[in-house]
Amino acid sequence: MTTRPTHRRTLQPAVGGTALLLALSACSSSDDSASASSSAGASSAGDVKGTVTVFAAASLKESFTELGEEFEAAHPGTKVTFNFGGSDALAASITSGAPADVFAAASPKTMQIVTDAKSAAGEPATFVRNQLEIAVVPGNPEDVATLKDLTKSGLKVALCAKEVPCGAAAQKALDGAGLRLTPVSYEQDVKSALTKVQLKEVDASVVYKTDVQAAAGKVEGVEFPESAGAVNDYPIVLLKDAPNAGAAEAFIALVRSGQGRKVLTEAGFLNP
Structure with a gap:
């Protein structure tokens, strides 16, 4: 009977000590996480100038x-x-x-x-x-539905230059489909190729999906399966x-x- 109260008295400080250690550890861990989070934000605001x-x-x-x-x-x-x-x-x-x-x-x-x-x-x-998409004039008056449609006689197409990533990807897609296409112009970046469609200087262009989305209705996008093999x-x-x-x-x-x-x-x- 006398040992039971003694056991309680010795156990309570141990539990309290453990709880205190856990609390301190959690606090330290939280501080470390906050510090790591600050570092992940790429240095403190005072260091970034x-x-x-x-x-x-x-x-x-x-x-x-x-x-x-x-x-x-x-x-x-x-x-x-x-x-x-x-x-x-x-x-x-x-x-x-x-x-x-x-x-x-x-x-x-x-x-x-x-x-x-x-x-x-x-x-x-x-x-x-990023993945390619065909940009066409709103309403798609030339009924472009496939990559092969870009090779139709009389269709005016702009492509990015072959040394530019969007041009290299377009050429890879065309080669994969066994298609040959001679554009009316080669552009030095994807935005220039997109602008050709927006200004209706060409009927279509091969650009990125992101560019069609950014054009917000000024062009329409036509997806084509060959683009999956030419992702950049x-x-x-x-x-x-x-x-x-x-x-x-x-x-x-x-x-x-x-x-x-x-x-x-x-x-x-x-x-x-």
Whole structure:
């Protein structure tokens, strides 16, 4: 009978001590998580300053512009400037010494131009993918329904130049289908190819699904099964001579974050 109360007295401090340790451990874990979360947000707001210069594929214009605005809001005093264009031309500018912090390309092949020149600070990471679609004039007056329809006599078609990722993907799709197509013009980036349709200078163009979506009714999109065999991966990398490496890393972190992926997928991009 006397041991039972003694046992209670010794057990209660032990349980209380364990609870205290668990509480302290949980608190520490919470602090660590908060710290990790802050780091994942790419440094503290005080560490992220100045201008970030991003060279990005033309097809990223709408989604990256939105992410740039979010970045500036999250880091007061920062500014994100963009140079959108054909990935091959952007890569050539970077390797020629153009000052930039970040490069986001529309294909691994164009990214390799930069990595081969040792202009990248690390290993590029694929952050999204993109698939082709045929853009036609609203109402589709020429009744384009398949990739083969683009070869019809008298149909005016614009394509991206073959050295541009969207052009290389279009050529891959055409080759896979055993089709030959001579366009009325080759454009230096996907937005230029899309504009040809918007201005009704051509009847159709092969662009990305994201570009058709961004055009918001100014063109119509026609899906074609061959596009599944010509999907482009989009890599992003911090550049070796980045003038503002810290802020550049923060921007890349945003692009690759859950919020960044949300913006990109809502624009029509595919997860990597």
